[in-house]
Amino acid sequence: xxxxxxxxxxxxxxxxxxxxxxxxxxxxxxxxxxxxxxxxxxxxxxxxxxxxxxxxxxxxxxxxxxxxxxxxxxxxxxxxxxxxxxxxxxxxxxxxxxxxxxxxxxxxxxxxxxxxxxxxxxxxxxxxxxxxxxxxxxxxxxxxxx
Amino acid sequence: xxxxxxxxxxxxxxxxxxxxxxxxxxxxxxxxxxxxxxxxxxxxxxxxxxxxxxxxxxxxxxxxxxxxxxxxxxxxxxxxxxxxxxxxxxxxxxxxxxxxxxxxxxxxxxxxxxxxxxxxxxxxxxxxxxxxxxxxxxxxxxxxxxxxxxxxxxxxxxxxxxxxxxxxxxxxxxxxxxxxxxxxxxxxxxxxxxxxxxxxxxxxxxxxxxxxxxxxxxxxxxxxxxxxxxxxxxxxxxxxxxxxxxxxxxxxxxxxxxxxxxxxxxxxxxxxxxxxxxxxxxxxxxxxxxxxxxxxxxxxxxxxxxxxxxxxxxxxxxxxxxxxxxxxxxxxxxxxxxxxxxxxxxxxxxxxxxxxxxxxxxxxxxxxxxxxxxxxxxxxxxxxxxxxx
Ligand SMILES: Cc1ncc(COP(=O)(O)O)c(C=O)c1O
Ligand code: FES
Numbered sequence: 457x458x459x460x461x462x463x464x465x466x467x468x469x470x471x472x473x474x475x476x477x478x479x480x481x482x483x484x485x486x487x488x489x490x491x492x493x494x495x496x497x498x499x500x501x502x503x504x505x506x507x508x509x510x511x512x513x514x515x516x517x518x519x520x521x522x523x524x525x526x527x528x529x530x531x532x533x534x535x536x537x538x539x540x541x542x543x544x545x546x547x548x549x550x551x552x553x554x555x556x557x558x559x560x561x562x563x564x565x566x567x568x569x570x571x572x573x574x575x576x577x578x579x580x581x582x583x584x585x586x587x588x589x590x591x592x593x594x595x596x597x598x599x600x601x602x
Numbered sequence: 603x604x605x606x607x608x609x610x611x612x613x614x615x616x617x618x619x620x621x622x623x624x625x626x627x628x629x630x631x632x633x634x635x636x637x638x639x640x641x642x643x644x645x646x647x648x649x650x651x652x653x654x655x656x657x658x659x660x661x662x663x664x665x666x667x668x669x670x671x672x673x674x675x676x677x678x679x680x681x682x683x684x685x686x687x688x689x690x691x692x693x694x695x696x697x698x699x700x701x702x703x704x705x706x707x708x709x710x711x712x713x714x715x716x717x718x719x720x721x722x723x724x725x726x727x728x729x730x731x732x733x734x735x736x737x738x739x740x741x742x743x744x745x746x747x748x749x750x751x752x753x754x755x756x757x758x759x760x761x762x763x764x765x766x767x768x769x770x771x772x773x774x775x776x777x778x779x780x781x782x783x784x785x786x787x788x789x790x791x792x793x794x795x796x797x798x799x800x801x802x803x804x805x806x807x808x809x810x811x812x813x814x815x816x817x818x819x820x821x822x823x824x825x826x827x828x829x830x831x832x833x834x835x836x837x838x839x840x841x842x843x844x845x846x847x848x849x850x851x852x853x854x855x856x857x858x859x860x861x862x863x864x865x866x867x868x869x870x871x872x873x874x875x876x877x878x879x880x881x882x883x884x885x886x887x888x889x890x891x892x893x894x895x896x897x898x899x900x901x902x903x904x905x906x907x908x909x910x911x912x913x914x915x916x917x918x919x920x921x922x923x924x925x926x927x928x929x930x931x932x933x934x935x936x937x938x939x940x941x942x943x944x945x946x947x948x949x950x951x952x953x954x955x956x957x958x959x960x961x962x963x964x965x966x967x968x969x970x971x972x973x974x975x976x977x978x979x980x981x982x983x984x985x986x987x988x989x990x991x
Contacts, residue, residue, distance in 0.1 A: 490929035518987035522911040522930035
């Protein structure tokens with residue numbers, strides 16, 4: 457199995473690793489396939505419930521998983537940084553995989569939890585600002601894999 | 603090329619580098635000695651002689667007669683012949699017993715035989731990977747055709763108590779086969795003293811070439827061939843002999859017979875020193891496999907809070923080749939069935955690493971691991987959501 461240079465670059469030098477003190481949202485997703493784990497912390501500015509206005513101003517991740525999972529989390533964090541919440545919600549696993557110049561087929565599932573964990577963080581943010589109604593509309597992580 | 607030169611190969615349970623002495627012995631049989639052992643001319647007779655002499659060298663290592671050795675293409679084929687061949691040669695007994703930690707070359711074949719009406723029982727193992735003898739004792743009965751339990755496990759190196767297993771098996775007249783792919787050439791095996799009925803071995807696990815192996819079958823044990831055709835291998839395995847491979851296997855056996863005892867001690871010292879240093883330098887690591895009943899070159903352990911493939915990738919970038927039982931490294935995305943059968947929690951199987959040392963490794967190689975592994979683990983733990991300092 458061969459990873460692209462981009463995957464190896466993000467694996468060796470992951471961007472945005474860590475946690476945020478007093479985050480606006482935390483999202484965790486586990487991988488039901490192989491049992492890995494990803495956590496994202498986000499800061500949102502402005503603190504709006506308008507998904508087209510609120511942007512991710514800061515994002516940090518932690519991953520327990522394979523090389524692809526680490527690269528996916530790193531790439532997804534870079535792609536989400538500075539984007540509006542609605543843009544981030546629309547981000548797909550293929551967008552992330554394509555930005556990494558592709559993933560081996562058996563590793564595509566690792567890109568799932570990347571986008572799902574970020575969506576969970578956005579859900580968490582919406583709940584915290586009292587917009588449960590908007591939060592339920594965001595896909596997030598499949599129930600069984602929390 | 604620069605990368606290749608740097609390769610520190612610590613994956614000898616996967617396969618070993620061919621010993622240069624083995625290669626030298628083989629080379630003439632590709633071009634200057636072209637004969638087919640079945641031909642009656644001089645070239646053919648020479649090839650026949652060479653094959654016969656190699657058979658003698660294999661049997662010398664196993665303490666058996668040379669007509670009890672059948673050459674095959676490797677461990678997988680030997681396992682297939684042993685299991686399917688004994689099933690197809692009879693109709694009375696319909697039960698197969700194996701263990702939960704076998705190589706897929708045994709497990710998958712046994713599972714396949716269920717299609718033909720065979721009942722399959724898998725004997726569980728304890729936390730060190732030793733088969734449960736009480737369970738086995740209860741499972742073997744007069745309907746049992748075959749008990750197939752490996753001599754040592756490829757992932758953990760745990761050596762099974764086959765002497766005791768054979769005693770249990772024989773009480774009910776069942777045939778005993780052992781996949782000894784990981785032990786032949788590494789620890790002494792006396793097929794006669796053990797009273798083992800069938801035994802699989804593979805050349806590339808002990809410095810012979812890939813694609814050659816053998817099946818030992820005690821005289822009097824009946825089995826059908828899988829490959830029908832000409833009269834090769836006493837009509838039990840048709841096909842022109844892999845002459846260079848057979849010569850290589852014979853040479854590998856002769857070298858092993860000479861050097862095994864000293865080599866086992868050397869590897870054990872090297873491995874124990876490696877584990878000692880890892881254990882001192884990296885918190886939260888745990889050994890997988892039996893503390894003492896274990897192949898002397900095998901070191902399998904788990905690193906808490908990190909995943910195996912990411913460790914392998916970082917080791918690879920440092921030029922170090924190792925292996926892992928992580929779900930992320932397996933084609934099936936399931937954690938090692940061996941570690942799981944030993945009751946090792948999923949998260950720990952995930953963080954397992956295996957270094958398997960061999961003939962061409964020295965302290966320089968294990969020192970390289972000790973130099974880079976603590977840093978690699980530290981970095982990955984910093985990324986891990988499971989890790990709290
Ligand atoms: C225990 C065991 N059995 C069987 C095999 C298969 O042997 P081969 O690669 O020669 O088919 C291997 C190695 O891959 C092994 O470790
Ligand atoms: S996280 Fe397990 S395969 Fe990628």
